[in-house]
Amino acid sequence: MAFTRATGKHRRASRTARTTRNLAGIATLAASGVVASVASPALAATDESAPHDTGLQQAVVMGDELAGRIEAQADAQQAAAEATAARAKAEAEAVRLADAAKKRADEAKKKADEERAAKVRAAREAERKLLNTFVAPVTGSYVSTGYKASSGLWSSGSHTGIDFHAASGTSVHAVGAGTVVEAGWGGAYGNNIVLRMNDGTYTQYGHLSSIGVTVGQSVSRGEQIALSGNTGNTTGPHLHFEARTGPDYGSDIDPIAYLRAHGVSV
Numbered sequence: 001m002a003f004t005r006a007t008g009k010h011r012r013a014s015r016t017a018r019t020t021r022n023l024a025g026i027a028t029l030a031a032s033g034v035v036a037s038v039a040s041p042a043l044a045a046t047d048e049s050a051p052h053d054t055g056l057q058q059a060v061v062m063g064d065e066l067a068g069r070i071e072a073q074a075d076a077q078q079a080a081a082e083a084t085a086a087r088a089k090a091e092a093e094a095v096r097l098a099d100a101a102k103k104r105a106d107e108a109k110k111k112a113d114e115e116r117a118a119k120v121r122a123a124r125e126a127e128r129k130l131l132n133t134f135v136a137p138v139t140g141s142y143v144s145t146g147y148k149a150s151s152g153l154w155s156s157g158s159h160t161g162i163d164f165h166a167a168s169g170t171s172v173h174a175v176g177a178g179t180v181v182e183a184g185w186g187g188a189y190g191n192n193i194v195l196r197m198n199d200g201t202y203t204q205y206g207h208l209s210s211i212g213v214t215v216g217q218s219v220s221r222g223e224q225i226a227l228s229g230n231t232g233n234t235t236g237p238h239l240h241f242e243a244r245t246g247p248d249y250g251s252d253i254d255p256i257a258y259l260r261a262h263g264v265s266v
């Protein structure tokens with residue numbers, strides 16, 4: 001039998017080598033985990049079956065395994081493609097959400113800016129209105145002699161201001177914010193004060209018993225600047241008040257209209 005065996009060995013030498021190669025190949029596949037379950041039947045068939053059939057069977061097995069691998073690869077590739085698409089979609093969604101958030105933030109900031117600007121405007125308007133809102137020069141008094149009233153008492157023949165009823169020593173207030181341009185004796189006006197108001201107009205206060213400010217001094221709205229009296233050309237104590245477009249005598253305007261235009265009830 002040894003001779004037969006030798007002959008057989010000689011005849012089947014090439015197949016042995018081929019089987020070895022197949023074993024190696026299947027082992028490689030088995031190592032990859034793809035064909036572990038089918039490796040043993042394939043090997044069992046190689047020893048006693050017809051050599052050519054066995055080779056074909058192995059080729060079929062290999063073909064099936066290859067198809068399986070290709071299918072697995074295709075599945076993996078599709079899964080990867082789907083994962084990529086999902087990732088891209090998620091990224092696009094993230095970008096969209098970020099854009100929306102930024103847009104909301106921008107709109108909120110814009111709204112806040114607008115509200116802040118509106119508050120500033122309102123505050124400035126209120127300040128401007130307050131600056132243009134005067135007070136009466138004598139609190140709780142009334143006009144005893146009107147503007148342009150005729151009398152031999154005045155050199156012009158008519159009254160260049162209005163007289164407020166006021167006992168001597170009554171507080172006299174700056175009707176608005178301004179600067180003292182005159183403070184002292186004013187002839188027929190007696191002791192008098194002239195203020196240049198911040199809006200560029202002038203106001204005059206006459207027949208004072210006491211002057212409390214000096215030229216160049218800034219005064220605020222409602223600030224006490226003097227006490228009323230009976231100095232100068234008068235027939236009794238009162239406050240003579242004039243509104244003027246300039247600092248000098250003769251530039252007088254209607255003081256009632258002037259005070260009313262500045263929110264004072266007279």
Ligand SMILES: [Zn+2]
Pocket residue numbers: 145159161162163239240241
């Ligand atoms: Zn007067």
